[in-house]
Amino acid sequence: MTLKDVAVELKKRSKILIFCHNRPDGDTLGSAFALKHALEQVDGKVAKIVCSQAVPEKYGVLDFIGKTYLPTEINESFDCHISVDCASEMMLGDSYALYKKHSITINVDHHVSNERYAKMNYVEDRASCCEIIYGLINYLNREKTESVVNSLLLGVVTDTGNFMHNNVTESTLQIASELVKIGANLHKISYAMFKNQKIERAKLYAHVIGGMRFFEYGKIAIISIFKRDFETFSATQDMTEGFIDFPLSVEGVEVAVSIMETKENAYKISLRSKGKINVNEVASIFGGGGHILASGCLIHGFYEDVKDKIIRAISINF
Numbered sequence: 497m498t499l500k501d502v503a504v505e506l507k508k509r510s511k512i513l514i515f516c517h518n519r520p521d522g523d524t525l526g527s528a529f530a531l532k533h534a535l536e537q538v539d540g541k542v543a544k545i546v547c548s549q550a551v552p553e554k555y556g557v558l559d560f561i562g563k564t565y566l567p568t569e570i571n572e573s574f575d576c577h578i579s580v581d582c583a584s585e586m587m588l589g590d591s592y593a594l595y596k597k598h599s600i601t602i603n604v605d606h607h608v609s610n611e612r613y614a615k616m617n618y619v620e621d622r623a624s625c626c627e628i629i630y631g632l633i634n635y636l637n638r639e640k641t642e643s644v645v646n647s648l649l650l651g652v653v654t655d656t657g658n659f660m661h662n663n664v665t666e667s668t669l670q671i672a673s674e675l676v677k678i679g680a681n682l683h684k685i686s687y688a689m690f691k692n693q694k695i696e697r698a699k700l701y702a703h704v705i706g707g708m709r710f711f712e713y714g715k716i717a718i719i720s721i722f723k724r725d726f727e728t729f730s731a732t733q734d735m736t737e738g739f740i741d742f743p744l745s746v747e748g749v750e751v752a753v754s755i756m757e758t759k760e761n762a763y764k765i766s767l768r769s770k771g772k773i774n775v776n777e778v779a780s781i782f783g784g785g786g787h788i789l790a791s792g793c794l795i796h797g798f799y800e801d802v803k804d805k806i807i808r809a810i811s812i813n814f
């Protein structure tokens with residue numbers, strides 16, 4: 497299906513339920529709220545946003561990011577369900593059961609590993625999902641209000657690491673430029689996302705970075721975050737967003753790995769590559785996925801075994 501087809505579908509519906517992914521980030525939230533703000537410009541149209549976890553606190557200063565609902569809080573029915581920035585059923589977390597209940601499901605995403613789990617799937621390889629939503633809003637012929645452009649820029653800024661990742665294309669910059677021209681506040685968004693953090697996060701960060709270890713002659717850098725660390729520093733899981741950028745910044749490192757304990761003997765693995773290694777392939781060995789440069793998976797087992805497995809999976813590519 498084309499992006500125009502998605503717009504046609506959305507125009508037909510008056511009550512739309514938008515789904516964000518688990519551990520919501522700037523791109524899934526920006527995509528969802530841009531779409532909501534655009535859709536609700538038409539009288540009688542209602543869009544609600546569902547996420548299996550609450551919006552992290554740092555988005556609180558951004559007034560264009562509003563309320564999201566937990567799947568258990570949705571009691572009414574909608575005319576269609578649309579997911580944004582969600583590559584797989586797994587990424588929808590606890591929301592997936594609700595999502596699949598509808599006969600009309602739409603999946604708009606930018607991950608190359610997208611599993612096409614919906615009735616209608618639109619997947620385009622872009623730096624951020626918000627770049628696709630920008631095009632969708634054009635097809636919807638909706639006004640790019642301040643809330644719309646700020647929401648879209650939030651996704652572009654976060655998924656490109658403030659325009660520093662190597663997924664940035666000419667079109668990324670063109671869209672960002674257009675958004676700023678219309679009135680998006682780049683400084684406010686970048687500052688909130690990258691230059692402002694809680695003291696609990698700063699302490700956890702210092703501890704985690706202090707434990708960084710190198711493997712394969714310095715080509716792999718690993719950071720590990722354990723459940724007890726969150727208790728020690730009164731920190732929360734969502735605060736670890738961005739930690740992995742530091743190990744990747746080390747000279748000679750090709751792949752950075754974050755191993756985060758989520759339950760006993762269950763570890764969430766995040767992988768980042770400088771370009772030589774396709775970490776989407778590495779994550780897919782363990783049933784995960786993502787992009788060539790950024791991907792993730794879940795591995796069960798003892799920490800040392802999990803760490804060895806992931807090192808082996810990466811190093812066969814060197």
Ligand SMILES: [Mn+2]
Pocket residue numbers: 523524581606623624625655
């Ligand atoms: Mn994204």
